[in-house]
Amino acid sequence: MSSGTTARIIDGKAIAAAIRGEVADEAAGFAARAGRRAGLAVVLVGNDPASEVYVGSKVRLTREAGMESFEHRLAAETSEADLLALVHRLNDNPAVDGILVQLPLPRHIDSGRVILAIDPAKDVDGLHPENAGRLMNGLPGLVPCTPLGSMRLIERTVGDVAGLDAVVVGRSVLVGKPVAQMLLAANATVTVAHSRTRDLAALCRRADVLVAAVGRPEMVRGDWIKPGATVIDVGINRLAPAPDAAKGRLVGDVAFAEAKTVASAITPVPGGVGPMTIACLLQNTLQAAQRRVG
Numbered sequence: 001m002s003s004g005t006t007a008r009i010i011d012g013k014a015i016a017a018a019i020r021g022e023v024a025d026e027a028a029g030f031a032a033r034a035g036r037r038a039g040l041a042v043v044l045v046g047n048d049p050a051s052e053v054y055v056g057s058k059v060r061l062t063r064e065a066g067m068e069s070f071e072h073r074l075a076a077e078t079s080e081a082d083l084l085a086l087v088h089r090l091n092d093n094p095a096v097d098g099i100l101v102q103l104p105l106p107r108h109i110d111s112g113r114v115i116l117a118i119d120p121a122k123d124v125d126g127l128h129p130e131n132a133g134r135l136m137n138g139l140p141g142l143v144p145c146t147p148l149g150s151m152r153l154i155e156r157t158v159g160d161v162a163g164l165d166a167v168v169v170g171r172s173v174l175v176g177k178p179v180a181q182m183l184l185a186a187n188a189t190v191t192v193a194h195s196r197t198r199d200l201a202a203l204c205r206r207a208d209v210l211v212a213a214v215g216r217p218e219m220v221r222g223d224w225i226k227p228g229a230t231v232i233d234v235g236i237n238r239l240a241p242a243p244d245a246a247k248g249r250l251v252g253d254v255a256f257a258e259a260k261t262v263a264s265a266i267t268p269v270p271g272g273v274g275p276m277t278i279a280c281l282l283q284n285t286l287q288a289a290q291r292r293v294g
């Protein structure tokens with residue numbers, strides 16, 4: 001398994017910071033032309049601690065990029081009707097260019113219905129079926145941030161993926177399906193694997209580009225990886241804390257220490273895809289703002 005080499009660690013944190021810098025420059029230009037700043041509304045229902053942390057960084061980085069942040073924190077018991085009413089108000093608010101409803105929502109709320117209520121032109125998460133359909137059909141639209149961030153890292157690492165074998169492990173609407181569409185649009189030969197896939201290890205070993213997005217800590221082992229492959233680890237899993245620690249360690253869906261002896265390049269967790277997600281969210285917000293003012 002070990003080739004005695006060590007993979008290049010793809011520095012998502014640094015690349016994301018560079019993208020945020022570019023977004024900040026463009027956001028300043030937008031504000032000068034439009035006479036207002038681009039605005040992002042983030043809606044958080046309930047107080048899941050992980051979601052609180054993500055929303056906190058989204059708000060901070062939105063402001064750092066020179067955009068306006070509208071924060072809506074709702075109680076866990078908020079009704080679906082009240083959440084839908086807020087989404088409609090944000091759709092109608094001209095100062096809001098992007099709307100992100102943090103997922104997962106409490107179980108009594110149908111997230112599909114909430115996503116459907118978001119104006120597709122403000123759907124900076126790229127989750128509305130109209131935007132998903134646009135991605136599928138190769139039409140311009142807003143694309144989901146985590147897949148977009150993953151693609152940016154792939155492009156920067158391997159350049160052109162045309163003709164390469166790409167395997168995506170995971171078929172979620174949030175990550176697996178859209179990242180597969182993006183790889184296909186870039187002319188990779190794409191296989192989407194999932195929990196029912198037979199001999200997942202052998203399939204993964206054929207991948208020049210392997211995207212792991214299953215949400216299972218360290219599931220992808222070193223001997224599942226083709227020597228020289230590029231590995232994009234989308235998973236963010238917090239392990240149970242050690243007896244003396246308050247918080248468990250963050251790990252991806254890939255067994256990093258094993259994989260880095262086989263791959264030619266790999267994203268770390270944290271510091272890989274995660275920061276790229278937020279950078280792409282800011283970029284999507286600016287794009288939505290620019291389209292809205294025409």
Ligand SMILES: Nc1nc(=O)c2c([nH]1)NC[C@@H]1CN(c3ccc(C(=O)N[C@@H](CCC(=O)O)C(=O)O)cc3)C=[N+]21
Nearest residue numbers: 054100101102103104125145270271272274275277278
């Ligand atoms: N509507 C919606 N859209 C989302 O895009 C969305 C969501 N809901 N719900 C939750 C997931 C998760 N997510 C992350 C964003 C940034 C990091 C991130 O920046 N992580 C850092 C730090 C991780 C840490 O220390 O906790 C890193 O990986 O280096 C992680 C995870 C967006 N999500």
